[in-house]
Amino acid sequence: MLSKNDAQHPSIRSNTAQSEVADIFRLYGEDYRKNHNITFEQSKVMRQISICRTTTLGGHIQRCTECGYEQNAYNSCRNRHCPKCQTMTKEKWLSDRKAELLPCGYFHLVFTLPHDLNQIILYNKRILLNILFQAVNETLQTFARDPQWRLEGQPGFIAVLHTWSQTIMDHFHLHCLIPAGVLSFDKKRWIPARKKFLFKTKSLAKAFRKLYIQKFLTAYEKNQLISPGNTAWSDSDESLVRLINDLKNKQWIVYAKRPFAGPEQVLEYLGRYTHRVAISNHRILAVSDAMVTFSYKDRKDNNNTKPMTLKAREFIRRFLLHVLPQRFVKIRYFGFMFHRDKQSNIELIRKLVNAVTVFTEKLNETVQQIMLRLTGVDISICPKCGNGHMIDVMKIHRVSVLDST
Numbered sequence: 001m002l003s004k005n006d007a008q009h010p011s012i013r014s015n016t017a018q019s020e021v022a023d024i025f026r027l028y029g030e031d032y033r034k035n036h037n038i039t040f041e042q043s044k045v046m047r048q049i050s051i052c053r054t055t056t057l058g059g060h061i062q063r064c065t066e067c068g069y070e071q072n073a074y075n076s077c078r079n080r081h082c083p084k085c086q087t088m089t090k091e092k093w094l095s096d097r098k099a100e101l102l103p104c105g106y107f108h109l110v111f112t113l114p115h116d117l118n119q120i121i122l123y124n125k126r127i128l129l130n131i132l133f134q135a136v137n138e139t140l141q142t143f144a145r146d147p148q149w150r151l152e153g154q155p156g157f158i159a160v161l162h163t164w165s166q167t168i169m170d171h172f173h174l175h176c177l178i179p180a181g182v183l184s185f186d187k188k189r190w191i192p193a194r195k196k197f198l199f200k201t202k203s204l205a206k207a208f209r210k211l212y213i214q215k216f217l218t219a220y221e222k223n224q225l226i227s228p229g230n231t232a233w234s235d236s237d238e239s240l241v242r243l244i245n246d247l248k249n250k251q252w253i254v255y256a257k258r259p260f261a262g263p264e265q266v267l268e269y270l271g272r273y274t275h276r277v278a279i280s281n282h283r284i285l286a287v288s289d290a291m292v293t294f295s296y297k298d299r300k301d302n303n304n305t306k307p308m309t310l311k312a313r314e315f316i317r318r319f320l321l322h323v324l325p326q327r328f329v330k331i332r333y334f335g336f337m338f339h340r341d342k343q344s345n346i347e348l349i350r351k352l353v354n355a356v357t358v359f360t361e362k363l364n365e366t367v368q369q370i371m372l373r374l375t376g377v378d379i380s381i382c383p384k385c386g387n388g389h390m391i392d393v394m395k396i397h398r399v400s401v402l403d404s405t
Contacts, residue, residue, distance in 0.1 A: 019287040021083050021279065021319065025050040028290060028312040035313075042320045048077035052084050058398035066388025072396060080330075081323055083281045090275035091370045093331075097270060100337075100346055103353055105180040106266045107198045108257040111136045111208055112173040114250050116243060119228040121172055126325045127219055129172070133159060135211040136174050137334045142207065143199045144182050144335075153182030153191050156337035156345070158270075161330040164278045166296040167308060168318035175273050177266065180259065183336045183349060190352040197256065205254040213247055274331060278322040287312070 025046045033043065051057055059074035076085045113121070113132060121128045136159060144155040157178040165171035181192040219225050220240070227237070260266050279294060285307060286293040292315040297303045310318070324330060336345040371379045382388040 018281070019284045020281040021284065022050050022052055023287055024292055024312060024315060027287065028316060032313055032316045036317070038320060039323070041326055042323045045079055045081045045320070045323050048079040049082045052077035052079070052082050055396065056399045059396045060392040061394040061396060062390040063393045064382035064385060064388035064390055067382060067385040069382055069384040071383070071390065074396070081277055083277050083279070086275040086277060088367055088370060090271060092365070093274060094267060094271055095365065098267065100342065101266060102179045102346065102349055104192065105195065105262070106260040107178045107180055107193075108260065108269060109176045109178065109198070109201075109204070110173055110255040110257070111176065112171075112253045112255070113212070114247060114252060115171070116246055116250070118170045118172070120225070122170060122321065123228050124225050126328060127224055128216070129161060129328070131212060131215045131219065132161070132172065132174055133332055135208055135215055136176065138211055139204060139208045140176070140178070141335065143204065149199055151182045151191050151193060153184045153189075154335050155179075155182045156333075156335035158337060159332050159334065160274050162273075162276065163322045163324075166299065168278050168315070168321070170321050177269065183345060187348060190349050196259065201254045201256050205252045208254060209247070209252040213244065217244070278319050
């Protein structure tokens, strides 16, 4: 099945059944493992995606209460890199966030690292991506304290890491969702920001560049980094000196999208960005003869949707670029939205602004309830007779046991 935009493009057509990332791993994954060095995390992701919702993971036999029709329902792998497993995770996460919205506008800022750093980051993901979060947080906190921006308080924001471009290449950037205002340091006032912008993006970019380079050099001086050659750097490494000089002279990018008008727009944004993976299954158009064709939006051509065909091994290589280290947190909360004090701060801010909006309480929905809300379809209804309900009657045991993700 093609997406609506894909189907409208005359050069994007496929007569084959819908293919998935899992199909690519099942067909070409073993050959890739034999011919390429991959990490434990990458191997685990390939394995779990390839067996997601198959007999290997087990599940249940379901039977209709009316006609007796039976079907197998297999378990999901729940890996955060799996295209199949993110819809439910996203919806549950969004339900939690509905109870945390503030009665104000929101800004969306994107902090992007120069591609000069890409190869080094791939060898040092945990520390250099942690530094990305730290540098962005410190930049925004510093600007919020500066009197010239007419705020002088503590901001709060959600930061979401993305590591890919539309062509599944490495492109490291942080999406930040920021309420339009700050909580005064004495916690007695809510100070609203300007309606049209929060801070000047060029000023943010310069400060962000300075902080990131400082933290990068500190990590280097502590011997916490390895070079792209998988070896320790020497103090006399001229390539590192050139890199730092290039980074200092390069214009770093901080992009500000149009401010959101209210909570509805915020939730729409969150749904689009928070639980994305490198590529979704609906973008895969064809898989055959060790080649993979997928759709992408060409940023240089007015975001027009186009097809791209890669060798299967190159597609797998690109997908694996975006496997994060184990237990690495890709969605983080800062300032007055930090987990420990978030709920009390949100309640306080609502009181300070005399909010009259009725905010949605946190929902604890089942998968069936979520699907009914999203699609209007009750997935418990028997697909054969349309009258009875499918209930679990027998467990299907796993073929093998996997570590939890």
